[in-house]
Amino acid sequence: MCSITRLSFSKLCAKFVDDELAAVKFMQNRSAATLISVIKENVAAGSTVVTDEWRGCYGLADEHYTHLRVNHWINFVDPVSGAHTQTVESLWSHAKQGNKARRGTHRTKLDSYLCEFVWSRRLNQGEHPFEKILCAIAERYPPR
Numbered sequence: 128m129c130s131i132t133r134l135s136f137s138k139l140c141a142k143f144v145d146d147e148l149a150a151v152k153f154m155q156n157r158s159a160a161t162l163i164s165v166i167k168e169n170v171a172a173g174s175t176v177v178t179d180e181w182r183g184c185y186g187l188a189d190e191h192y193t194h195l196r197v198n199h200w201i202n203f204v205d206p207v208s209g210a211h212t213q214t215v216e217s218l219w220s221h222a223k224q225g226n227k228a229r230r231g232t233h234r235t236k237l238d239s240y241l242c243e244f245v246w247s248r249r250l251n252q253g254e255h256p257f258e259k260i261l262c263a264i265a266e267r268y269p270p271r
Contacts, residue, residue, distance in 0.1 A: 177210045
């Protein structure tokens with residue numbers, strides 16, 4: 128984990144490292160306890176967390192995070208900090224499009240669909256998906 132990690136919330140929790148999508152998780156429970164727990168598990172202290180004005184995130188500064196909030200009633204991009212949740216909103220839209228193409232998603236499989244979504248988004252243009260997954264498997268489980 129590094130200090131330039133950004134975590135953005137909507138219905139989707141998206142983790143970015145160096146502005147690169149690193150992970151996505153669907154958040155069914157957005158209670159303060161759940162959100163703070165997810166943040167502590169995935170984001171190094173001192174990192175920046177961007178949220179809307181959801182009250183469940185108000186205690187983040189007490190947990191040693193830089194917390195940038197966007198009040199969507201006033202603007203979509205904070206004019207002072209430049210913080211916004213548009214990236215995660217756009218990701219959620221694209222993830223839902225993929226699920227619509229599959230004619231729906233069974234809730235128990237949503238996390239695995241989101242993992243596939245993140246993996247496919249991280250493919251470079253022109254990379255062959257099958258070769259890329261074989262390389263990823265070989266990196267994770269090197270031959271002995």
